[in-house]
Amino acid sequence: MYDNYLYFPATAALYTLSVVTVLVLLAGVIASTTLWMKGKAPSLHHPLNAPAIIKAFVLECLLQVQILRISVVRWLMHFCIFIGFLGLFAQTALMAFMSHFVPPDTFIAKTFFVSPESRLGGAGARVLDMWGDVFGLLLLIGLAIAIIRRYVLRLPQLETLLKDTLSLTFLTVIALTGFLCEGLRLTDPAYADVARYSFVGNLLAALLKNIGWSAASYQAWVWTHAVISLAFCAYIPFSKAWHIFVSPLEIVLDASERA
Amino acid sequence: MEQEEKQTPQETSASASEPHDTAPAHIPIEKFSARQLLELDACTRCGECANWCPAYDQDSREPLTPRGRARLFKDILSRQHGVFRAGSLLGKLLGKKPVSPDEMRAFAKDLYACSTCMQCHYVCPVRIDTVELWEKIRECIVDCGFGPLDSQKDLVLKTKNYDNPWGQPRSSRSRWTKVAKKKKRITEEPKDILKSKSPVLYFVGCTASYDNNVEEVGINTTNIFQAAGVDFGILGVKERCCGSVLLRMGDRPSFVSICTQNIEQFNGLGITTLVTSCAGCLKTIREDYPKIGSLNFKVQHTIEFILDLIKEGKLTFTRDVPLTVTYHDPCHLGRHAGVFDAPRRLLQMIPGLRIIEMERNREYSRCCGAGGGLKSGYPDMQNRISQKRIDDALATGASELVSACPFCYQGLQIGIQAKNAPIRMRDITELVCMALGIETGAAGGNAAGDE
Numbered sequence A: 001m002y003d004n005y006l007y008f009p010a011t012a013a014l015y016t017l018s019v020v021t022v023l024v025l026l027a028g029v030i031a032s033t034t035l036w037m038k039g040k041a042p043s044l045h046h047p048l049n050a051p052a053i054i055k056a057f058v059l060e061c062l063l064q065v066q067i068l069r070i071s072v073v074r075w076l077m078h079f080c081i082f083i084g085f086l087g088l089f090a091q092t093a094l095m096a097f098m099s100h101f102v103p104p105d106t107f108i109a110k111t112f113f114v115s116p117e118s119r120l121g122g123a124g125a126r127v128l129d130m131w132g133d134v135f136g137l138l139l140l141i142g143l144a145i146a147i148i149r150r151y152v153l154r155l156p157q158l159e160t161l162l163k164d165t166l167s168l169t170f171l172t173v174i175a176l177t178g179f180l181c182e183g184l185r186l187t188d189p190a191y192a193d194v195a196r197y198s199f200v201g202n203l204l205a206a207l208l209k210n211i212g213w214s215a216a217s218y219q220a221w222v223w224t225h226a227v228i229s230l231a232f233c234a235y236i237p238f239s240k241a242w243h244i245f246v247s248p249l250e251i252v253l254d255a256s257e258r259a
Numbered sequence B: 001m002e003q004e005e006k007q008t009p010q011e012t013s014a015s016a017s018e019p020h021d022t023a024p025a026h027i028p029i030e031k032f033s034a035r036q037l038l039e040l041d042a043c044t045r046c047g048e049c050a051n052w053c054p055a056y057d058q059d060s061r062e063p064l065t066p067r068g069r070a071r072l073f074k075d076i077l078s079r080q081h082g083v084f085r086a087g088s089l090l091g092k093l094l095g096k097k098p099v100s101p102d103e104m105r106a107f108a109k110d111l112y113a114c115s116t117c118m119q120c121h122y123v124c125p126v127r128i129d130t131v132e133l134w135e136k137i138r139e140c141i142v143d144c145g146f147g148p149l150d151s152q153k154d155l156v157l158k159t160k161n162y163d164n165p166w167g168q169p170r171s172s173r174s175r176w177t178k179v180a181k182k183k184k185r186i187t188e189e190p191k192d193i194l195k196s197k198s199p200v201l202y203f204v205g206c207t208a209s210y211d212n213n214v215e216e217v218g219i220n221t222t223n224i225f226q227a228a229g230v231d232f233g234i235l236g237v238k239e240r241c242c243g244s245v246l247l248r249m250g251d252r253p254s255f256v257s258i259c260t261q262n263i264e265q266f267n268g269l270g271i272t273t274l275v276t277s278c279a280g281c282l283k284t285i286r287e288d289y290p291k292i293g294s295l296n297f298k299v300q301h302t303i304e305f306i307l308d309l310i311k312e313g314k315l316t317f318t319r320d321v322p323l324t325v326t327y328h329d330p331c332h333l334g335r336h337a338g339v340f341d342a343p344r345r346l347l348q349m350i351p352g353l354r355i356i357e358m359e360r361n362r363e364y365s366r367c368c369g370a371g372g373g374l375k376s377g378y379p380d381m382q383n384r385i386s387q388k389r390i391d392d393a394l395a396t397g398a399s400e401l402v403s404a405c406p407f408c409y410q411g412l413q414i415g416i417q418a419k420n421a422p423i424r425m426r427d428i429t430e431l432v433c434m435a436l437g438i439e440t441g442a443a444g445g446n447a448a449g450d451e
């Protein structure tokens, strides 16, 4: 474990929580898929059609043109949530990977992530600072549109159940606490030279300083953020967010069958 | 069809099958494919289907939406078969209750308030294969004894007993040919294919065979084929229902039985092509039969067959047809079988004809409400749905509403009659006859009253 890549120490408690999360997530996935597997009729009537699958994956899963065709606002909402969430997930996954498998004295680490002056230095770290802010902001924009459609405009086509509210609440709280953590960290003068890369966090740090919040509560908020994020991951197979995995599967299967 | 009208009690009396006081049988989950069960999880509940569903448009209750139906069914399945099923330790921990007969009955009632028009599939951003799923759910609901609705049972029973949903004797299936010959509407009766061994089978279908209002479809088709010199025959009294009614209603064993007999009969004829003027028969024979057994011939809608005849130079339009028409895509021909261009191409070839599209056309064509058992289960709703389609047609300013399905013909007539709308219902074969200079006898028009 190489702490050099993290702004906070990864404790045994965090590991334990992560393991519990993975177990609950797996249990949920198994519960759902075993129910699917009880279906014995043939799922496919034609051989899989690779070109149709690739086309549908790119256009309808990644770019989601089918939502764009229906409404630009809905597309913007979902694309922001989709890209924002995946961007943040990728960032977290990258750092987790680096801190476990890439020693800080390797060329790639020295060039991009670790510098003698700061714990997490180098151009790569700065890109990641900005990356987090951009994708966090996108996620928040998407969520804001979703919340306005669902709870302010109360569009008649949207039927709101507890699980819709729970998913949106989880994602919003994750994004907001993430930014709060960043803002609190950047109130620390040690980050003054690099703070400008975290353009949202920097702005937030100024606001937090004004109301007297300081880096002292950083650890507590990191914990809050981590626990809520892990809880959401564990909740995925039981929630609306399960569609993240299942909807693309249905899209490509249908595209292949109709090709 | 008068028989059908007598069979259809009012919407309010529609109820799901027999009373069940004890715990209902479990849904036979193994009948689904893994993909179909996955589809219940793939729904993002975005509600796009609710914006388009013709049934929900008339009765805005969430269980009528495809989204609501998927959610309710998933709940039933989870409580009967899931890890958290009622009665299991985990289920008890979460307080899961067994599915009650009342819940099943209510679910079944709403399940049949659907014309299986497939609009929901076309607007679903995650491409759920909705109608296949609804039909499979209906099959399981029938197995559990909660379907079809009482008002639909008769249709199923008659199809099984008489080989046609209208309960008409088998012996009168080809009566229309004799009457048409006697009235000099056709020069020759179509040949009996069992004797003639012709390469083309004209599969007339139950509605065109038995409904006086729609028999024009058979007469026109016969005249067109004879004008082109097609060597074709019909099965006459040996023709059976294609089984569509049984499949849509969820009686799969009976469908498989009729389908197997038909496949055996058709394959034994040595034909190259089976042609039908009915969108429902086309969808059933072309799309559903191959899932049961292979066919050794091509299946075409009359429109596609006529286009081929024109291409081969066997038919030439010689007469102007100075009418303004709008074309209604039958759900089973368009969305189900993907035939959108052929009817438009054919209409465009007719000299003098002016075609105006309705705002909702092709993949987004509004259903007439007649399919999927909706007309027999919920006649009031079908009537209102049909009237909406007539409004679409009237908005174009066309004087004729054209379609390519006897069942849509019936369904749309109901709307025309209810509104006393100044628009004339025509089957596409009638316009083809006019362009060929063949006399057509349809009273047409506000022809719902012709009965």
Ligand code: HEM
Residues within 6 Å of the ligand: A060, A061, A062, A067, A074, A075, A078, A081, A082, A085, A086, A146, A150, A164, A167, A168, A171, A241, A243, A244, A247, A248, A251, B044, B045, B046, B047, B125, B126
């Ligand atoms: C290829 C993958 C995905 C597909 C095909 C997909 C599809 C959809 C669709 C069709 C909707 C309904 C949108 C609407 O109402 O217009 C939806 C809603 C939603 N999706 Fe996805 N999605 C995907 C991945 C994701 C990811 C990665 C996330 C991230 C968390 C996500 C989060 C959401 C949320 C929160 C909603 C609900 C918005 C609301 O409350 O109205 N989706 N998704």
